Amino acid sequence: MRPRRLAVGIPALLVVLLALTGPWLLSLSCGSSTTPIGGPFKAAGDGVLLGTDVLGRDVLARVLAGGNTLVLQAVAATILGSLIGLTIGTWAGITHRTRTAAVVLRVVDTIAALPALPLLLLLAAGLPGNDAVVAIAIAIVSAPFSVRVVRERVRALAATDYAREALARGDRRWSRIRYDIRPGLIPVALAEAGIRFVAATQIAATAAFLGLGAAAPAASWGRMVRENSVGLAANPWSVLAPALLLVVLAIGVTALLDRTAELQPGSLTRIEDLA
Template sequence: MGGLVIRRWTAFSVCALVVAVALLGPFLGAGSPTTPVGAPFQPPDHHCLLGTDKLGRDVLTRLLHGGYLVLGLSALATVVSTALGGLAGMLAGLYPNRWGRLAIRVLDALTVAPPLLVLLVLAAGFPGCDLVIVLAVVLTTAPMSARVVRAATSAVAAQGYVEVARARGDSVFSLLRHDILPNIRGQLLADAGVRFVAAIYLSSTAGFLGLGHGAPAPNWGQMVAENLAGLSLTAWPVLAPAMLLAAFVIGVNLLADQWGRVAT
């Protein structure tokens, strides 16, 4: 029990630290993230604690300014995806008629296209728009959420108390609010954590590929891509953003797993 608590608080602390860097970083960065301050790929020193990138810009300053977009877009996409997928899944599980099955089949069709392909197609149609990242995440993850929630809802809907609630004429909203949602919140939380991780992967990949709001604005995914050429000279321009992303993804996975177990 003590080990679980320690892991939970460790994961929470790591996530909170990364979120703090992303949200408070723009207010803590002393300089401009787009202004060169030294030679390209300069090693860390007392002026630039993490060295400089390929254009001589301070890596620490860009790191502090580059996280809010990745995490913000991922959080927005996760909320929309979980809400839409969860609602569709609950309705399909509560009413497994032909319309419910048809809705799931339509959502299944959306999972055929690879997420990266969907992102590239949307980015080609709307270049420089960050909302295409959100849309790509929603289109590729909401159907998966719907399937998970539908399976959980079907098991709950078969219980006697749900049948009693239906027999006395409870509304759909009342059934979802009082009978279904409280009993599947564990699965919903765990699934939201998985979708959040997928959203971070896709938004980071978008930055890596230069999609959405591109250079010179800093982006953790973009920082990894644009500084790979100088990895042999100094590793921090690549390692620093990659480590923050990796730590956050691991922390979210652990938290989602723990919250899912507690809720169930």
């Protein structure tokens, strides 16, 4: 891969690094994301780089502290959703128990048909204030898409001549998955996981916007947009800073996926054709 081709992903990488190291950087500066330092919606400048928020807290400090949980939730949800998708999708695509697979897929389709936000609210409301529950809920609402994509790709690979020859030779299922299915499945699985990571960050931000997960005064980019929207005219950075970081993250990861697909012609089936 040419480095300049992958340079489109640098902004997204920087956002992720900022989110993961933000609390550590904040601790080095001895700052606080929860203590007011001035009046509400103080404009940027005068020693406050991004101004203050609705309660007079340092916006920069809250930006540094507010992305860690969101990104970790998205990463955890993406990993869990990928495990679910790969496990169920691969089994459903290669199994001879078609009736059982059809029942499992109907359950998956039922979950996919449910509106994501109400389902997220229902799942997260059971244990309010728990960030791990939000991550699990995001994985559940996003996993059906992964199951369908993986299943269709596995079915296509299992129908190839070399896969049929392996079946005719009597190769074991695990051997067929390892040598005949896995090489062609990995590019699609990685691309699908990247798309779901973008979706997971947006859902995690929406969850924080709705008040799910750790309660205030804990900082969160999604909650910052809701809290400070009333003061957008006075200090736009209190809303724009977290919103722009989420936009850069989404665009950067999507652009990186596009570049990766261009570098692997013929090996990456278009996901929209598989869904």
